[in-house]
Amino acid sequence: MIRLPSADALLGRVSPLWRGLAAIVLLCALILAMVESRAGILRSGTEIRLATAPVDPRDLFRGDYVILNYRISTLEPARLDGDKSFERNQTVFVRVAPGADGLAEAKGVYLARPPASAGGAVLEGKVVSTAACAVNANGDQDCNAGRGAIRVAYGLESYFVPEGTGRAIETTERKRLEIVAAVSSSGQAAIKRLLIDGKLVHQEPPY
Structure with missing residues (x-):
């Protein structure tokens, strides 16, 4: 009977240099895939406008950032379409549509992804x-x-901004601050622009 060499034996024949290079290539490929995934959302995702209130502005190790709390972050299932009972850490899908002011309003929250309404989007989130x-x-x-x-939470709650601007954004009145997010067809979202009084403050580069 022919005995095939084990995976460990085959791996042992590869020099440490080549194994190290292969690990680096794999890591770079994973990073590029993550970057391209996010770039794809920013490039072709459906844009929605979100009303928000910033909180903590500073992370000394990573520069300025703001923690954002959205109008659609707190939902009352009894007043919305969709499912009514949820558990912590469950994945949910929130259907939004523009309100009278053009800002996104939650219309329903579901355990299974519903179709998006005309002019709206469906965001994937976690309870x-x-x-x-x-x-x-x-x-x-x-x-x-x-x-x-x-x-x-939608993965839109932390936003890094140019150094030195976090405190100014953090102290801005909530009604003056607006986020434009892009939402993919699968429900993944990414922050695209930050505005104060309707004027562009920061735009996220595609890469």
């Missing part, structure tokens, strides 16, 4: 809380209105 305070008419959380809301 981070199932007992959040409801949101009042001003867009602020109001625990007196109950804790029947869920909190959803």
Whole structure:
């Protein structure tokens, strides 16, 4: 019977130099794939406008950044189309459409991806809380209105900005700040532009 050499034996015949080069090539390929995936979203994704409020502006190890909290981050399933019961860490799909002010409003939240409405998009997110305070008419959380809301993260909550501008953005009134995001057909989203008073402050390069 012919015995084939094991994978370990074959690997042992490859010099450490070639193994190191192969590892570097594989790592570079993975990085390029991630960069191209994000670039594809920015290049061809559906644009949506998001109202948001920034929070913590500084990471000393990585430069300026803002933590963003969106109007669509807190959802009340009872008032929306779709499913009504959710668990923490579940993947959900949030259907949004432009409101009267042109900013994205949540229309439904689902466990399975629904079709997007005309002029809208569907974002994939993850449930981070199932007992959040409801949101009042001003867009602020109001625990007196109950804790029947869920909190959803979309991967858009951290945004790095040019060094020295984080504090200025962090102290900007929420109603003046707007994010334009691109959403792929699969629901993945990426921040494309940041505006204050409708004027461009920072635009994300495609690469």
